[in-house]
Amino acid sequence: MTPDQPRHHQDGVGVPDELDRLWTPHRMAYISGENKPADGTSGECPFCRIQSLDDEEGLVVHRGERCYVVLNLYPYSPGHSMVCPYRHVADYTELTPEETTELAALTQQAMRVVRSVSGAHGFNLGMNQGAIAGAGIAAHLHQHVVPRWAGDQNFMPIIGRTKTLPQLMTDTRRLLADAWPT
Numbered sequence: 151m152t153p154d155q156p157r158h159h160q161d162g163v164g165v166p167d168e169l170d171r172l173w174t175p176h177r178m179a180y181i182s183g184e185n186k187p188a189d190g191t192s193g194e195c196p197f198c199r200i201q202s203l204d205d206e207e208g209l210v211v212h213r214g215e216r217c218y219v220v221l222n223l224y225p226y227s228p229g230h231s232m233v234c235p236y237r238h239v240a241d242y243t244e245l246t247p248e249e250t251t252e253l254a255a256l257t258q259q260a261m262r263v264v265r266s267v268s269g270a271h272g273f274n275l276g277m278n279q280g281a282i283a284g285a286g287i288a289a290h291l292h293q294h295v296v297p298r299w300a301g302d303q304n305f306m307p308i309i310g311r312t313k314t315l316p317q318l319m320t321d322t323r324r325l326l327a328d329a330w331p332t
């Protein structure tokens with residue numbers, strides 16, 4: 151990151167991970183509360199609501215039998231996807247064996263697809279379980295698939311400044327959906 155680029159700071163304690171050094175101005179809206187569910191019910195849940203939207207509108211990449219893949223509206227990096235069960239469950243231990251298997255399989259497929267269209271050098275995979283662990287939407291389990299590139303903290307400002315985010319997200323969704331094996 152070059153010195154003239156603005157940085158986003160949050161108050162708090164802890165050890166920043168490397169994702170914090172990415173240029174992600176669109177996360178400001180999220181941090182300030184926009185689109186945050188009012189409570190943990192299914193009716194307030196974006197992961198439940200997205201299922202009823204069309205793919206383009208909901209940024210859905212792939213719909214499986216028990217789980218689906220959706221782009222993160224506040225991506226850490228281009229192609230940041232999430233794999234979620236259709237059911238409104240919060241905890242990993244609540245998944246059925248079938249859901250567990252499909253969540254894993256779709257995570258693998260998302261990695262393959264993102265790698266094939268973007269040449270990602272690596273990935274951060276993971277689930278934040280509970281608000282205390284950093285889950286933004288704790289009531290509905292979601293597995294993050296975050297592609298990484300060597301030097302991606304330099305790549306992001308270029309994208310952020312030259313394309314509007316909605317267009318980028320729509321393009322990204324189409325790229326991934328088209329590359330997803332049928």
Ligand SMILES: [Zn+2]
Pocket residue numbers: 191192195196197198199237238239289290
């Ligand atoms: Zn839900």
